[in-house]
Amino acid sequence: MGRLHAEEMVLNMGPQHPSTHGVLRLKLRTDGEIVSHIEPVIGYLHRSFEKHAENLEYQMVTPFTGRCDYLGAMGSEHGYAMAVEKMMGIELPERVEYLRVIFAELQRIASHLVALGTFGLDVGAITPFIYCFRERELILDLFEMASGARLLYNYIWIGGLAHDIPPGFVEKTYEFLDAFDKHVAEYNQILTGNKIFIERAADIGVMTPEIAINYGVTGPSLRASGVNIDIRRTQPYSIYDRFDFDVPLGEGIHGTVGDSWDRYYVRVLEMKESAKIVRQALDQLPVEGDVKSAIPRRIRPPKGEIYFRSENPRGELGYYIVSDGKNVPLRLKMRSPAFSNLSVINEIGQGFMISDVIAILGSLDIVLGEIDR
Amino acid sequence: MKEQEIYADLSAKFGDKIIEFVEEETLNPTVIVKPAALDEICNYLKDSEDLQFDSLMNLAGHDADGESDLSVIYHLYSTSIKHYITLKTFASRDTPAVKSIAKIYRTADWHEREAYDLYGIIFEGHPDLKRILMEEDWEGYPLRKDYVAAEFYRGMRIEKVK
Numbered sequence: 001m002g003r004l005h006a007e008e009m010v011l012n013m014g015p016q017h018p019s020t021h022g023v024l025r026l027k028l029r030t031d032g033e034i035v036s037h038i039e040p041v042i043g044y045l046h047r048s049f050e051k052h053a054e055n056l057e058y059q060m061v062t063p064f065t066g067r068c069d070y071l072g073a074m075g076s077e078h079g080y081a082m083a084v085e086k087m088m089g090i091e092l093p094e095r096v097e098y099l100r101v102i103f104a105e106l107q108r109i110a111s112h113l114v115a116l117g118t119f120g121l122d123v124g125a126i127t128p129f130i131y132c133f134r135e136r137e138l139i140l141d142l143f144e145m146a147s148g149a150r151l152l153y154n155y156i157w158i159g160g161l162a163h164d165i166p167p168g169f170v171e172k173t174y175e176f177l178d179a180f181d182k183h184v185a186e187y188n189q190i191l192t193g194n195k196i197f198i199e200r201a202a203d204i205g206v207m208t209p210e211i212a213i214n215y216g217v218t219g220p221s222l223r224a225s226g227v228n229i230d231i232r233r234t235q236p237y238s239i240y241d242r243f244d245f246d247v248p249l250g251e252g253i254h255g256t257v258g259d260s261w262d263r264y265y266v267r268v269l270e271m272k273e274s275a276k277i278v279r280q281a282l283d284q285l286p287v288e289g290d291v292k293s294a295i296p297r298r299i300r301p302p303k304g305e306i307y308f309r310s311e312n313p314r315g316e317l318g319y320y321i322v323s324d325g326k327n328v329p330l331r332l333k334m335r336s337p338a339f340s341n342l343s344v345i346n347e348i349g350q351g352f353m354i355s356d357v358i359a360i361l362g363s364l365d366i367v368l369g370e371i372d373r
Numbered sequence: 374m375k376e377q378e379i380y381a382d383l384s385a386k387f388g389d390k391i392i393e394f395v396e397e398e399t400l401n402p403t404v405i406v407k408p409a410a411l412d413e414i415c416n417y418l419k420d421s422e423d424l425q426f427d428s429l430m431n432l433a434g435h436d437a438d439g440e441s442d443l444s445v446i447y448h449l450y451s452t453s454i455k456h457y458i459t460l461k462t463f464a465s466r467d468t469p470a471v472k473s474i475a476k477i478y479r480t481a482d483w484h485e486r487e488a489y490d491l492y493g494i495i496f497e498g499h500p501d502l503k504r505i506l507m508e509e510d511w512e513g514y515p516l517r518k519d520y521v522a523a524e525f526y527r528g529m530r531i532e533k534v535k
Contacts, residue, residue, distance in 0.1 A: 007532070029374050042505060043504075043505060043506040043508070046506045048515065050491070050516060051515055051516060052491065054516075066381045069401050073518050086400065087400070153515065210477045213452055214427070214428075214478060214479045214480070215480055216428065216430070216478070216479070216480030217430060219459065227452065229452055232408060234455060275529060302398075303398050304397075304398040304399050304400065305398070305399045305400070305401070305446075306399070306400040307400075307401050307402065307430070307431060307446075307459065308400075309430065309431075313502075316430065317433050318430060318448070320431055320433045320446065320448070322437075329385070330437070331436075332431070333433040335431040335433075339483060340480050340483070340484075343479070343480070343482060344485045347479075373506070
């Protein structure tokens with residue numbers, strides 16, 4: 001009897017693969033069904049954001065930031081606006097700060113809904129995806145009311161907002177929030193506690209805190225490993241120090257702390273916290289205030305540089321801006337959270353099956369637009 | 374610890390490998406270091422009991438004017454002590470060599486590849502230094518200020534910026 005002939009095979013997953021969330025190629029080295037090495041190949045969506053930014057005036061960069069992370073455009077615009085404002089020392093009207101927080105947190109809910117829905121879709125649960133998109137639609141309606149756009153807003157400007165919210169916006173947002181808790185219970189019924197889903201996600205792709213921090217993983221993926229770091233808490237920006245909210249951490253309810261199920265569940269809990277923040281912000285929203293009053297006529301930050309970070313739905317979004325005193329940035333780098341979050345996949349994905357790699361990828365919630373920029 | 378104290382600690386330990394401390398014209402006080410000493414400095418920053426810089430938030434290449442030296446900027450953070458420091462190092466335009474810290478902070482692996490891709494900075498000791506965002510056969514380093522795009526790439530005309 002001859003020995004069974006077994007050798008490693010290289011398998012290309014993507015760039016056109018439905019579960020790679022965009023145009024990502026994973027070069028898998030497999031031994032049968034077991035993956036022994038994963039090399040992500042990125043750059044298919046590279047649109048030279050940073051090169052463009054060096055040729056555009058500061059206010060003209062804002063729409064580009066939204067196009068990087070197209071599922072969290074409000075967050076990207078917010079981070080960019082705050083970085084430039086900090087360089088210029090602009091004080092904002094209270095109303096602007098509150099509205100920005102409302103939009104950033106609604107965006108976090110919308111982005112997490114996509115993350116949960118597509119994660120379910122990746123592992124074979126199609127119905128929750130429809131549920132998640134149903135609620136996301138309501139948030140997009142709110143965004144459309146305020147900014148006129150559903151995906152790419154150009155709403156948060158340096159020094160203020162493009163325009164004030166229309167009448168009826170606050171009531172409609174309350175309406176959404178009132179119904180939202182019930183919807184979260186629905187997701188928990190249909191997906192979170194689903195036995196098949198737990199089997200697919202628990203104990204898969206366990207990320208220890210040391211690995212997560214060393215690879216620069218941030219956001220819900222880091223907190224799922226039990227690391228209590230949320231920039232809204234550790235280094236509060238805007239007016240986040242005024243709100244009462246919890247930072248959910250992974251507990252390993254169905255497996256080990258830091259597994260794919262934890263990364264999923266932290267997002268579910270985070271949506272509830274974001275809804276809490278939006279409600280508080282709406283309660284405290286000042287009636288008076290011109291959202292355009294602090295927008296500078298000329299945007300020329302003084303000579304210098306800044307690294308400013310904020311908590312985007314996917315993690316730490318940093319802007320490194322160098323100004324030479326002109327109206328065009330000398331250098332603008334976006335430190336995108338998903339870029340670092342994706343790089344960890346080889347470390348946590350080894351030894352699992354090919355189908356598990358898809359689950360791990362889904363649980364990391366990447367957006368290729370901001371990875372490739 | 375304050376950035377000033379971290380600088381004092383570093384210069385006591387590393388002497389002339391630490392060049393200077395910059396507080397003006399930056400919102401993140403910066404320690405300028407020599408490119409060849411970067412790995413040992415980062416090792417110390419990470420392992421020292423009082424510093425514990427376990428997280429590299431960001432790594433960025435930079436070209437100020439297209440003539441002078443290229444620079445690399447490192448933004449570090451300690452998740453346990455919650456303090457910050459920024460390192461900066463300069464590398465000559467013709468032979469831009471900087472010690473890699475990809476083995477110390479795995480975050481740097483991809484970020485160094487990006488800086489290599491867009492600025493042509495060579496990170497010595499990087500496990501797999503190759504282009505990451507651009508195509509592997511792309512000519513030149515697009516974010517350098519003196520970069521002029523080739524006219525064609527694989528037979529396709531490249532549109533001019535501006």
